[in-house]
Amino acid sequence: MIVIHGGHFSSLDGFYEEISKVLMKDTDWKVGTLDGFNDILYGGFGVFENKEEIEIIWKESQKSKEDLGLKATREFYENKIKQGKPFNTELIQQKLNELNEVKGQTLFDILIEIIDSHKNIVLKLD
Structure with missing residues (x-):
């Protein structure tokens, strides 16, 4: 265990x-x-x-x-978008949009x- x-x-x-x-x-x-x-x-x-x-x-x-809910997840995605490469910023923006529409995962x-x-x-x- x-x-x-x-x-x-x-x-x-x-x-x-x-x-x-x-x-x-x-x-x-x-x-x-x-x-x-x-x-x-x-x-x-x-x-x-x-x-x-x-x-x-x-x-x-x-x-x-x-603690690992909407606010933390939003910051997580926003930081990845700011960093840009090597991250797929289009996919991350889509995930952020879904999160903001309360459809995405935290x-x-x-x-x-x-x-x-x-x-x-x-x-x-x-």
């Missing part, structure tokens, strides 16, 4: 630090992107083996849902979707 403590962070960077401590302890590699987070969930390095069945409990998930939703895409992982929101 792996526990993510939503009380330990209030931003996406803080989430990356928490998840690095929890899933990558005793390694030099740190999570720093959504793709990187997805990659470590395959296992094989860090605290669990490739395709090993695991359970993740996300404590204080409601706090994380608020960062919290994206993280949940990433976890749920790994069939060997059971996620429990606490």
Whole structure:
């Protein structure tokens, strides 16, 4: 069982630090992107083996849902658009527009979707 403590962070960077401590302890590699987070969930390095069945409990998930909600997601997309290359700014603008129309995913939703895409992982929101 792996526990993510939503009380330990209030931003996406803080989430990356928490998840690095929890899933990558005793390694030099740190999570720093959504793709990187997805990659470590395959296992094989860090605290669990490739395709090993695991359970993740996300404590204080409601706090994380608020912290990684509309405002944080809007800032995330706006920063990527400002940076430009190598990001696909047209796609990011589309995602930002969907978010502003309350149709798009928040960062919290994206993280949940990433976890749920790994069939060997059971996620429990606490």
